[in-house]
Amino acid sequence: MTPPTAVVDIHALSVAFAGRPVLTDLELQVRRGDIYALLGGNGAGKSTTLSVLLGFLKPTSGTVRVAGVDPAQAPDAARAQLAYLPENVALYEHLSAFENADYLLSLAGRRAGAGAIRDALRAAGLQEAAWTQRLAGFSKGMRQKVAIAIASMREVPLLLLDEPTSGLDPGASADFHTLLESVRARGTTVLMVTHDLFGAVEVADRVGVLDHGRIVHEAARAQFDLPALHAHFSGRARAA
Ligand SMILES: Nc1ncnc2c1ncn2[C@@H]1O[C@H](COP(=O)(O)OP(=O)(O)OP(=O)(O)O)[C@@H](O)[C@H]1O
Ligand SMILES: [Mg+2]
Structure with a gap:
């Protein structure tokens, strides 16, 4: 069987906590071998998205696949496909x-x-x-x-990272990005959530901006437009 092209495949995902929507019709695909940086402010829904991929949280509606596996149906099988680094790594x-x-x-x-x-x-x-x-x-x-x-x-085919460079100095962040590139060179797909716009454009193949539970802007490396990304990230694009 051919492995799926999208290692992370999220379609029309909605998650609500006590009736309050946190993710709304989220579309997110991470292609095999890519580094995808998911940007978003506090409370945008980044960690919630990772929790769904990890099978810790069940979607209200929508479909989610991790290397072809549904984490809501088969959380152990989905977790066997990925390595997850929380912000504060437990060692x-x-x-x-x-x-x-x-x-x-x-x-x-x-x-x-x-x-x-x-x-x-x-x-x-x-x-x-x-x-x-x-x-x-x-x-x-x-x-x-x-x-x-x-x-x-x-x-494993997928590495999930939650805020990997927060609390790192610029030198350590740069080392970390070099490390991610070597991880990708070995064929691993990477989804990282981050507040670090400059770090994201340095290392990512694709960047998405999450705002109030939706992707409001997405770009591939060749189309990175820092002012546009910044406007979306800071919520100013909506006001404009
Ligand atoms: N278990 C929960 N119960 C209720 N509300 C929750 C729960 N987990 C998250 N939320 C809410 O969902 C929203 C999104 O939270 P989430 O942790 O996904 O944001 P985030 O993008 O990771 O933010 P941050 O940058 O601060 O880490 C927030 O409003 C948060 O309060
Ligand atoms: Mg978070």
Whole structure:
């Protein structure tokens, strides 16, 4: 069977909390091998969209597929297709980077050899001196490198990122974007939600702006128009 072209395929998705609409007829497709940046202000519905993809939240209406799997019907099968990095990545503070990878991969049902773990930590750009150090002293950027190393070893088709660069300094953000490009080069599709417009246009193949639960503007890399994106992102396009 040919895998679906859209690794994330959301059609006419509506979600309401206690009758209050949060996502309304949302259309969102992320093509295989793309980095898609979903921009939007606070409360736009970005994390809600990720929760639906993860199968934590059921749609009020609409269809959702993750690599062809419906997360509302088969949440475990959908989660097996993806790696999810929340804004604050949950890792074990008292374990080293290496031990976190070894342990968390075993929980995910994967046994990785020491050499493969070292290769993944190296590819994620974590300096070698940190591999055997406890995470307790790690910066946010270092934690993300560990999390990406673990995610990459699961070899899943989709990586979901919620605000991956918030709290990173410009150098760490740039390193993170380079890392995402190498993740994409290995064939992984990436959907990241972010407030970082400049970071998004730097790294993404496609950008969508979510506002009050709808995509109000979408553009492919060749058509990125920073002033237009900014206007939509700040809500000024509606007023204009
Ligand atoms: N479990 C919930 N119950 C009720 N309302 C919720 C719930 N989760 C989210 N909401 C509401 O849904 C709206 C969208 O929230 P969501 O967390 O998806 O926004 P977001 O785009 O991720 O925002 P932020 O940039 O602040 O992270 C908000 O108004 C929020 O208050
Ligand atoms: Mg959020």
